[in-house]
Amino acid sequence: xxxxxxLVAFTIAGQTAVGFLLxxxxxxxxLRGGAAGAPARGPRLAVVVAALGLMAAAAFVSFFHxxxxxxxxxxxxxxxxxxxxxxxxxxxGLMALLAxxxxxLWARTGEEGLLRALFAAAGVSGVxxxxxxxxxxxxxSVPAWDHGHxxxxxxxxxxxxxxxxxxxxxxxxxxxxxxSKAFLAAVLVLVAAAFLWALLTAPAHGTFGARPPASLVxxxxxSSALHAARLIMLVLGSLALAAAxxxxxxxxxxxxxxxxxxxxxxxxVLVLVGEVLGRFHFYGQVGxxxx
Amino acid sequence: MVRQYAFFFDAAACSGCKAxxxxxxxRNDLGPGVLWRRVYEVxxxxxxxxxxxxxxxxxxxxxxxxxxxxENPVCGASCPVKAIWKRGDGIILVDTDLCIGCRYCEWACxxxxxxxxxxxxxxxxxxxxxxxxxxxxPPACVAAxxxxxxxxxxxxxLRKKYGDLRRIHxxxxxxxxxxxxxxxxxxxxxxxxxxxxxxxxxxxV
Numbered sequence: 001x002x003x004x005x006x007l008v009a010f011t012i013a014g015q016t017a018v019g020f021l022l023x024x025x026x027x028x029x030x031l032r033g034g035a036a037g038a039p040a041r042g043p044r045l046a047v048v049v050a051a052l053g054l055m056a057a058a059a060f061v062s063f064f065h066x067x068x069x070x071x072x073x074x075x076x077x078x079x080x081x082x083x084x085x086x087x088x089x090x091x092x093g094l095m096a097l098l099a100x101x102x103x104x105l106w107a108r109t110g111e112e113g114l115l116r117a118l119f120a121a122a123g124v125s126g127v128x129x130x131x132x133x134x135x136x137x138x139x140x141s142v143p144a145w146d147h148g149h150x151x152x153x154x155x156x157x158x159x160x161x162x163x164x165x166x167x168x169x170x171x172x173x174x175x176x177x178x179x180s181k182a183f184l185a186a187v188l189v190l191v192a193a194a195f196l197w198a199l200l201t202a203p204a205h206g207t208f209g210a211r212p213p214a215s216l217v218x219x220x221x222x223s224s225a226l227h228a229a230r231l232i233m234l235v236l237g238s239l240a241l242a243a244a245x246x247x248x249x250x251x252x253x254x255x256x257x258x259x260x261x262x263x264x265x266x267x268x269v270l271v272l273v274g275e276v277l278g279r280f281h282f283y284g285q286v287g288x289x290x291x
Numbered sequence: 292m293v294r295q296y297a298f299f300f301d302a303a304a305c306s307g308c309k310a311x312x313x314x315x316x317x318r319n320d321l322g323p324g325v326l327w328r329r330v331y332e333v334x335x336x337x338x339x340x341x342x343x344x345x346x347x348x349x350x351x352x353x354x355x356x357x358x359x360x361x362e363n364p365v366c367g368a369s370c371p372v373k374a375i376w377k378r379g380d381g382i383i384l385v386d387t388d389l390c391i392g393c394r395y396c397e398w399a400c401x402x403x404x405x406x407x408x409x410x411x412x413x414x415x416x417x418x419x420x421x422x423x424x425x426x427x428x429p430p431a432c433v434a435a436x437x438x439x440x441x442x443x444x445x446x447x448x449l450r451k452k453y454g455d456l457r458r459i460h461x462x463x464x465x466x467x468x469x470x471x472x473x474x475x476x477x478x479x480x481x482x483x484x485x486x487x488x489x490x491x492x493x494x495x496v
Contacts, residue, residue: 214487
């Protein structure tokens with residue numbers, strides 16, 4: 001199970017990048033008035049570069065699960081039938097769109113319409129990337145994964161970690177204010193949804209989760225303790241978010257004074273740890289035969 | 292001319308001696324832990340009280356399993372670099388010069404036929420002893436079985452000879468991959484599901 005760490009890191013970072021791009025970028029590209037009222041390019045560039053950085057980190061770490069990474073140049077050779085090829089296609093597409101958008105923003109060129117179109121295309125590509133990522137694991141040979149739990153939990157991770165990262169990021173960014181309380185309340189709802197979804201549908205240990213039938217596929221090492229630890233982390237993360245919401249005045253962010261930074265930053269760390277544990281639990285449903 | 296090579300396995304005849312497994316390892320010089328053919332021990336049941344009497348309900352049998360050279364090979368469909376391909380006679384091979392070692396096919400195959408070979412850093416699998424078969428000889432596992440529990444040949448011929456059973460607990464639904472495999476069931480297999488039988492020797496396979 002621990003051997004799957006590159007896949008854990010790749011899926012978590014990739015999903016976080018997509019969620020972050022949408023949570024932090026949508027307001028900057030679409031929700032703040034028309035072209036005349038569009039925000040300065042700096043904040044947009046910061047969001048796009050951060051999402052691209054996360055995607056690049058995800059792509060880099062994914063090479064650690066390949067035994068012959070230099071042969072991966074052929075990874076798009078089987079788009080017709082291989083879900084893995086399709087996942088890589090959308091991953092590369094998203095990175096190319098983000099790189100193009102970052103270049104236009106950096107060079108201070110491109111019409112507002114073009115920038116918005118590129119952002120929209122990147123957002124759609126990101127959603128398709130997360131969808132194709134979940135499809136990779138929807139295998140009939142692995143009943144524990146071939147279940148609605150897989151795509152829903154992948155999208156929940158994207159929404160949850162993406163929006164939390166956006167909340168933390170808004171405090172770090174120069175000129176960025178702390179996240180609104182409405183935003184933090186929405187994140188709290190997402191944490192609660194992720195907790196409930198895991199509690200009810202996590203394979204093997206969720207209340208209604210798929211129990212693998214007898215088969216020739218070797219069992220993995222996922223334990224109920226791992227599942228419980230994930231749930232505890234999500235509860236603690238939601239408590240930290242609730243603490244941030246309870247405070248008087250604007251919600252604290254990491255860029256603010258240390259005392260105010262703690263709750264949101266702590267929530268981000270706790271939820272991230274919870275999602276990482278949950279992903280190890282996911283991969284631990286299936287063992288690798290042999291060495 | 293052979294359309295689709297296939298294996299026949301007689302679960303009623305298999306004693307679980309693992310001669311097939313060893314012969315395969317020996318012929319293909321496979322390292323520790325790499326098993327292209329495995330013998331699964333399937334066991335379940337226990338004791339059941341009927342009236343005042345406890346009666347045994349044990350089910351136990353062996354399943355010798357290699358790559359089934361499926362007609363619809365999900366391993367090949369899943370491979371992003373097309374490193375798994377099918378010969379004209381149905382034998383499925385891995386091109387180890389193309390394999391990137393992502394090991395996705397290991398998960399995709401419901402028979403766990405794909406095995407990671409640490410020596411080559413690629414996946415590997417039963418090649419049906421294609422060199423021997425091309426020379427008119429049987430695969431090593433078939434030749435080694437003292438019980439004659441294994442046979443091979445064209446799938447259509449094996450169907451005529453042994454019938455069309457392709458599933459025995461805990462093998463997957465053959466509709467998933469259309470395995471080129473014919474089975475003669477052990478008598479215990481009929482009760483295996485209701486008595487909770489499962490693979491009992493994971494450490495060995």
